[in-house]
Amino acid sequence: MSGTVIVVTSGKGGVGKTTAAANIGAALAMMGPSVALIDADIGLRNLDLVLGLENRIVYDLVNVVEGVADVRKALIRHKHIKNLSLLPAAQSRDKTAVTPEQMKAVTDDLKSSFDFVILDCPAGIEQGFKNAIAGAERAIIVTTPEMSAVRDADRIIGMLEPHEIYDPWLIINRIRPDMVKRRDMLDVDDVLEQLKVDLLGVIPDDEAIIVATNKGIPVVMDEKSKAGRAFRDVAARIMGEDVPMAAAAEEEDWFTRIIRWFARARG
Amino acid sequence: MKSQEVIFVGTRSGLRLVLDAEENIENLKRVLERRLQEAVGFYSGARVTVETRGAVVAPEWIEEVRSVLAHHGLSMDERGWDGASAGSADGGASAGREPEAPPDGAGQDQSLPGADTVLIRRSLRSGQSVSFDGNIVVMGDVNPGSEVCAAGDIVVFGALRGVAYAGANGSADARVIALRLTPTQLRIADKITRSPDDEVQAPSGPEMAYLRDGAIVIEPWTTHLGAVFGV
Numbered sequence: 001m002s003g004t005v006i007v008v009t010s011g012k013g014g015v016g017k018t019t020a021a022a023n024i025g026a027a028l029a030m031m032g033p034s035v036a037l038i039d040a041d042i043g044l045r046n047l048d049l050v051l052g053l054e055n056r057i058v059y060d061l062v063n064v065v066e067g068v069a070d071v072r073k074a075l076i077r078h079k080h081i082k083n084l085s086l087l088p089a090a091q092s093r094d095k096t097a098v099t100p101e102q103m104k105a106v107t108d109d110l111k112s113s114f115d116f117v118i119l120d121c122p123a124g125i126e127q128g129f130k131n132a133i134a135g136a137e138r139a140i141i142v143t144t145p146e147m148s149a150v151r152d153a154d155r156i157i158g159m160l161e162p163h164e165i166y167d168p169w170l171i172i173n174r175i176r177p178d179m180v181k182r183r184d185m186l187d188v189d190d191v192l193e194q195l196k197v198d199l200l201g202v203i204p205d206d207e208a209i210i211v212a213t214n215k216g217i218p219v220v221m222d223e224k225s226k227a228g229r230a231f232r233d234v235a236a237r238i239m240g241e242d243v244p245m246a247a248a249a250e251e252e253d254w255f256t257r258i259i260r261w262f263a264r265a266r267g
Numbered sequence: 268m269k270s271q272e273v274i275f276v277g278t279r280s281g282l283r284l285v286l287d288a289e290e291n292i293e294n295l296k297r298v299l300e301r302r303l304q305e306a307v308g309f310y311s312g313a314r315v316t317v318e319t320r321g322a323v324v325a326p327e328w329i330e331e332v333r334s335v336l337a338h339h340g341l342s343m344d345e346r347g348w349d350g351a352s353a354g355s356a357d358g359g360a361s362a363g364r365e366p367e368a369p370p371d372g373a374g375q376d377q378s379l380p381g382a383d384t385v386l387i388r389r390s391l392r393s394g395q396s397v398s399f400d401g402n403i404v405v406m407g408d409v410n411p412g413s414e415v416c417a418a419g420d421i422v423v424f425g426a427l428r429g430v431a432y433a434g435a436n437g438s439a440d441a442r443v444i445a446l447r448l449t450p451t452q453l454r455i456a457d458k459i460t461r462s463p464d465d466e467v468q469a470p471s472g473p474e475m476a477y478l479r480d481g482a483i484v485i486e487p488w489t490t491h492l493g494a495v496f497g498v
Binding site: 151152154155157158159193194196 | 390391392393394395408410411412413426428
């Protein structure tokens with residue numbers, strides 16, 4: 001079997017890459033496929049924390065590439081989601097501890113036994129980024145509706161092309177419908193107009209994310225959370241299901257729609 | 268008063284650098300260095316024809332000048348040297364009298380901006396840049412953080428939101444046309460203009476930027492205008 005290797009990246013820090021990687025991985029695994037998450041953020045590892053697996057780490061990514069441990073020995077199975085495994089980053093090393101070739105060897109190995117291999121890419125465009133994209137076939141770009149995040153996302157999309165990663169998916173994170181309505185925040189159309197890539201999902205700003213992260217429970221396991229639902233929709237779209245973009249339109253009442261319709265008609 | 272040892276001349280056929288070869292080479296290099304620093308990358312990427320007002324110079328002298336130019340991202344056009352060093356008696360001297368004429372050997376075959384055009388069939392994203400010694404046509408957007416630099420005209424079949432630099436070798440009749448002309452910064456020949464700091468109404472149709480009376484002006488692009496400018 002040959003799984004798909006997907007890198008979750010953004011350029012800018014703090015837009016929710018790790019949260020997205022953890023929740024997309026968890027949601028996919030909950031649907032049935034086997035998923036291996038790799039934390040490529042060596043030296044600033046977080047993915048284990050978000051998944052609540054920190055206390056189970058014995059071996060890490062650097063141990064694997066240095067031959068200290070076999071990759072299957074280093075993988076940590078999630079305590080609740082049985083199809084989800086994590087290859088944690090080393091905390092005491094830095095990005096230069098791994099080369100892109102070594103990284104590709106690890107992902108090539110893992111995709112022979114997992115349906116999805118998802119990499120959590122560090123912020124920036126340097127070595128850590130180059131490592132994370134080395135073995136990737138597809139990319140999920142995470143951005144927030146801010147000019148700076150959109151600009152960095154644009155840069156990253158351009159940087160993926162020479163590595164033959166085309167047609168990236170876009171996730172717009174932390175949308176606040178009330179602010180969009182007041183035109184205080186870029187809306188989905190504004191972001192897409194510049195980036196011109198396929199929209200994979202819109203994640204509403206949700207306090208439940210912070211609560212879930214602190215507890216180490218992926219928000220997709222919370223049935224009531226809007227963000228959790230949005231991430232489950234994202235996973236379904238990756239699996240090829242046609243799920244409408246609910247979150248973005250959800251809070252738009254009939255009055256706003258008519259106003260928008262008039263605004264469009266006026267051009 | 269500006270020193271006369273180092274003179275940059277922007278012409279239709281490109282950038283010319285006139286150097287006083289009688290001057291001490293170290294002094295000359297220092298002045299050239301200073302002029303290039305003042306220009307803060309304005310000439311970067313340009314091809315330069317170097318002239319010595321007919322004076323014959325040593326190969327080492329040429330190398331010294333070339334390294335200073337290369338340090339600032341300029342490349343030296345070899346053909347200029349043939350005229351200046353070989354024909355010191357007649358060809359070089361005439362270039363000295365008529366500084367606006369193209370240098371010997373470079374006039375005929377050197378294509379005017381407009382002869383060559385490169386077609387970019389994709390969008391330029393932040394951090395990407397294209398520069399070409401002719402015209403550039405982009406079939407896509409030029410996003411903020413990206414840069415297009417052409418010796419001739421720039422045409423964008425999409426939204427131009429980044430930096431566009433037309434007439435980079437000094438040609439003042441270069442123009443920039445885009446379906447949506449909202450650049451971060453626009454440069455034509457030696458003029459620079461930037462987007463307004465306040466929010467402005469987005470243009471409703473294609474627009475063209477060109478130099479009029481030494482200032483960059485933007486007008487809606489129509490076929491009528493095209494006829495006026497002979498495009």
